[in-house]
Amino acid sequence: MEKIVFVAFGFCCDPLKEESLMKTLTQELWVDIPQRRQIVSIHREVEELVTQSGVVDGLVLVNAMHITASVFINDNEQGLHRDYDKWLEELAPFDPSPDQYHHNRTGEDNADAHHKRQIMGREVVVAITENRLHLGPWEHIFYYEFDGRRRKRILVKIIGE
Amino acid sequence: MEKIVFVAFGFCCDPLKEESLMKTLTQELWVDIPQRRQIVSIHREVEELVTQSGVVDGLVLVNAMHITASVFINDNEQGLHRDYDKWLEELAPFDPSPDQYHHNRTGEDNADAHHKRQIMGREVVVAITENRLHLGPWEHIFYYEFDGRRRKRILVKIIGE
Amino acid sequence: MEKIVFVAFGFCCDPLKEESLMKTLTQELWVDIPQRRQIVSIHREVEELVTQSGVVDGLVLVNAMHITASVFINDNEQGLHRDYDKWLEELAPFDPSPDQYHHNRTGEDNADAHHKRQIMGREVVVAITENRLHLGPWEHIFYYEFDGRRRKRILVKIIGE
Numbered sequence: 001m002e003k004i005v006f007v008a009f010g011f012c013c014d015p016l017k018e019e020s021l022m023k024t025l026t027q028e029l030w031v032d033i034p035q036r037r038q039i040v041s042i043h044r045e046v047e048e049l050v051t052q053s054g055v056v057d058g059l060v061l062v063n064a065m066h067i068t069a070s071v072f073i074n075d076n077e078q079g080l081h082r083d084y085d086k087w088l089e090e091l092a093p094f095d096p097s098p099d100q101y102h103h104n105r106t107g108e109d110n111a112d113a114h115h116k117r118q119i120m121g122r123e124v125v126v127a128i129t130e131n132r133l134h135l136g137p138w139e140h141i142f143y144y145e146f147d148g149r150r151r152k153r154i155l156v157k158i159i160g161e
Numbered sequence: 162m163e164k165i166v167f168v169a170f171g172f173c174c175d176p177l178k179e180e181s182l183m184k185t186l187t188q189e190l191w192v193d194i195p196q197r198r199q200i201v202s203i204h205r206e207v208e209e210l211v212t213q214s215g216v217v218d219g220l221v222l223v224n225a226m227h228i229t230a231s232v233f234i235n236d237n238e239q240g241l242h243r244d245y246d247k248w249l250e251e252l253a254p255f256d257p258s259p260d261q262y263h264h265n266r267t268g269e270d271n272a273d274a275h276h277k278r279q280i281m282g283r284e285v286v287v288a289i290t291e292n293r294l295h296l297g298p299w300e301h302i303f304y305y306e307f308d309g310r311r312r313k314r315i316l317v318k319i320i321g322e
Numbered sequence: 323m324e325k326i327v328f329v330a331f332g333f334c335c336d337p338l339k340e341e342s343l344m345k346t347l348t349q350e351l352w353v354d355i356p357q358r359r360q361i362v363s364i365h366r367e368v369e370e371l372v373t374q375s376g377v378v379d380g381l382v383l384v385n386a387m388h389i390t391a392s393v394f395i396n397d398n399e400q401g402l403h404r405d406y407d408k409w410l411e412e413l414a415p416f417d418p419s420p421d422q423y424h425h426n427r428t429g430e431d432n433a434d435a436h437h438k439r440q441i442m443g444r445e446v447v448v449a450i451t452e453n454r455l456h457l458g459p460w461e462h463i464f465y466y467e468f469d470g471r472r473r474k475r476i477l478v479k480i481i482g483e
Contacts, residue, residue, distance in 0.1 A: 010350030010475060016375070019343035021180035022322045024218040026290050028171030053177070057346040058481060059383060061220060061286050065297030067235045073444055074389045079424030080436055087414065087437055092248065102240030114241055115248055118281055120440055122234055125286055125383050125447050127479035129348050134477060136387030153171060155295060157288035159219060159321065160481065161344045182341035183483045185379040187451050189332030214338070222381060222447050226458030228396045253409065263401030275402055276409055279442055283395055286447050314332060316456060318449035320380055320482065 013129050017057050017161070025053035025158040028065070033148030039081045042071075042154060043141045046126075047133055049156050056131050058160015063123035065155050068113035068147035070120035076140040088116040088146075113146035120144055128160055174290050178218050178322070186214035186319040189226070194309030200242045203232075203315060204302045207287075208294055210317050217292050219321015224284035226316050229274035229308035231281035237301040249277040249307075274307035281305055289321055335451050339379055339483070347375035347480040350387070355470030361403045364393075364476060365463045368448075369455055371478050378453050380482015385445035387477050390435035390469035392442035398462040410438040410468075435468035442466055450482055 009015075027049055031040055046062055062071050074080065092115035098104045101111030124141060127134035143154055170176075188210055192201055207223055223232050235241065253276035259265045262272030285302060288295040304315055331337075349371055353362055368384055384393050396402065414437035420426045423433030446463060449456040465476055 008352045010352055012350045013348050015347055015349050017346045017348075019345045022183045022344045023180045024178045024322065025176055026174050026178075026218065026288065026295070027176050028173045030169045030171055057348065059220070059381070059479065061288055063286075063288070065300065067297070067299050072440065074436055074440070075425075077425060077428060079427055080433060082424045083433055083437070084440075091252070091413070102243045103236075103238060105240055106238060111241060111244055114235055115244070118233065118235070118245075121282065121443065123286060125385075125445060127348065127383055127385070127477055129479070134348070134479065136389070136475060136477075138389050139387065153297060155288055155297075157220065157290070157295065161346065183344045184341045185339045185483065186337055187335050187379065187449065187456070188337050189334045191330045191332055220381070222449055224447075224449070226461065228458070228460050252413070263404045264397075264399060266401055267399060272402060272405055275396055276405070279394065279396070279406075282443065284447060314458060316449055316458075318381065318451070318456070 020161040022159065022161055023055060025049060027156045029154040029156060030151050031143060031154065033145045033152050036148055037085060038145050038148055040143045041076065042143050046141050046156055050128055050133055050158060051131065053158045055128050055158050055160035058128045058158060060126050060128055061123060061157045062141060063155050064143065065153040068110055068117055069152060070117045070122060070144040071124050071154065072120045072144060073124050073139045073141055075138055088119060091119060092116050110147040116146045181322040183320065183322055184216060186210060188317045190315040190317060191312050192304060192315065194306045194313050197309055198246060199306050199309050201304045202301065203304050207302050207317055211289055211294055211319060212292060214319045216289050216319050216321035219289045219319060221287050221289055222284060222318045223302060224316050226314040229271055229278055230313060231278050231283060231305040232285050232315065233281045233305060234285050234300045234302055236299055249280060252280060253277050271308040277307045342483040344481065344483055345377060347371060349478045351476040351478060352473050353465060353476065355467045355474050358470055359407060360467050360470050362465045364465050368463050368478055372450055372455055372480060373453065375480040377450050377480050377482035380450045380480060382448050382450055383445060383479045384463060385477050386465065387475040390432055390439055391474060392439050392444060392466040393446050393476065394442045394466060395446050395461050395463055397460055410441060413441060414438050432469040438468045
C-alpha cells in the first residue's frame with residue numbers, strides 16, 4: 001500500500017508569495033436550530049467573510065462553539081445527510097437514561113451528542129488563496145448540531161496576508 | 162435539513178484588525194501518564210502560553226506528538242470521560258494478540274490505541290482573540306493517551322499578531 | 323482521571339520569536355490512486371514544500387480536496403494500514419445498493435467512502451519550527467482514498483514567518 005505511483009504539482013496558483021503584513025477577521029455566527037439534530041450549510045456565510053476579510057493568502061478556522069456539535073466538510077446531498085444521522089445513531093445511540101451513559105447521571109440527556117461530535121469533528125481549517133476558499137469541487141462547509149432546539153454559535157477566524 | 166432558518170453575526174469583538182507584524186510561540190509540554198489510558202486536562206497550560214505569547218489575534222495548534230494519543234475539546238465532566246473510555250473500547254477493543262490486529266504481529270500490543278486515536282483526533286486548532294483563547298463556555302482542552310505508563314509530549318504552537 | 327501528575331516544558335527550541343513579515347506557499351499535489359481504497363505516504367512531499375517555502379516558524383495545512391478521502395498522521399506500518407482498512411469496512415461497509423445508504427439512490431456507489439473519511443478526518447495541521455515539520459518521532463503524513471481508481475488532489479498550504 002505504501003508505493004506512491006505518481007506525484008505531480010498542480011498549477012493552481014503562484015505558489016510563493018512576497019512577504020507582507022498580517023491581517024485577521026473574527027466573527028461569531030448565530031444559527032437557529034429548531035430540531036434536536038440538524039445539518040445546516042454555513043458555506044456561503046464563510047465565503048462572504050473571506051471576501052470581507054481582504055485576506056489574499058491564509059487560513060480560515062471554522063469551529064463549533066458547542067461541545068455537542070461539529071463543523072465538517074462533505075457533500076451537499078440530503079441523502080448522505082440522512083445516512084450520517086442513521087449511522088451516528090448506531091455508533092452512539094440517544095439514551096437519556098443514566099444506565100448507558102454516566103454523563104446522563106448529571107441530569108443531562110445528551111451524552112450521545114458528545115460522542116457523535118467526536119466522530120464528525122469540532123472544526124475545519126481551510127486554505128484561502130487569491131481571497132477565496134481554496135476547496136475541491138464538492139467540498140461544502142456544514143454545521144451539525146446533535147443537541148439543538150435553540151440558537152447556536154459558530155466561530156470563524158481568518159488569518160493571513 | 163438544508164434550510165438555514167436564521168443567521169446573525171455575534172458582537173464578540175472588533176472583527177477586522179489593522180495589519181501588523183507576525184509573532185509565534187512554540188512549546189512542548191511533557192505530561193506524566195501513569196495509566197495505560199488516561200485523560201488529562203491541559204487547558205490551563207495552553208491558556209498560560211497564549212498569555213505569554215503576547216499574540217492578540219491568531220491561532221493556536223495543540224497536538225499530540227504520539228500516534229497513540231489525541232488532543233480533543235469537550236466537557237470537563239468525569240462521567241463523560243468514563244463513557245468515552247467504554248465506547249472506544251467497544252469500537253476498537255484492546256487485544257494484544259496478533260489475531261485481531263496485524264499491527265500486533267510486529268511485537269507491539271497497542272494496535273487498538275492507533276484506532277482509538279483516529280476517533281478522537283490528533284489535534285485541535287483554537288482561535289486567539291484579544292490575547293485569550295476564543296472558546297464557547299464549555300469547551301475544555303484535554304490530552305487523551307491510549308498507550309501510556311510513561312511521560313508523553315504535547316506540542317503547542319501559536320501564530321498571530 | 324482529571325488530576326495532572328506532572329507537567330514540564332520541553333526545551334525544543336527558542337519559544338518566543340521576534341516579530342516579522344509573513345510568507346506563504348500554496349501547492350496542489352496530484353497522486354495517482356489505481357485502487358479503490360489506498361493509503362499513500364505524502365510525507366516527503368510535504369517536507370520538501372516546507373523547506374522550499376523558507377518559512378521558519380508557522381503552520382502547514384494538508385487536506386484532501388476530495389470528500390471521499392482523508393489526510394491523517396499515524397504509523398508508517400503496513401500491518402496497521404491493513405487493520406484500518408478492515409476496521410473502517412466494519413464501521414461503514416461498502417454497499418453500492420440503494421438499500422443501506424440513501425446517498426446511493428443518486429446513482430453513486432460511494433456512500434461508504436463519505437462515512438469512512440469522517441472517521442479518519444479531512445486534514446492535518448502541523449507546526450513548522452526552524453524550517454522543519456515539528457513532529458513526534460513516529461508521526462508520518464498519509465493520504466487515504468476510499469473511492470479511487472483515478473488521479474486525486476491534495477492541498478498543501480504553508481503560512482508563517
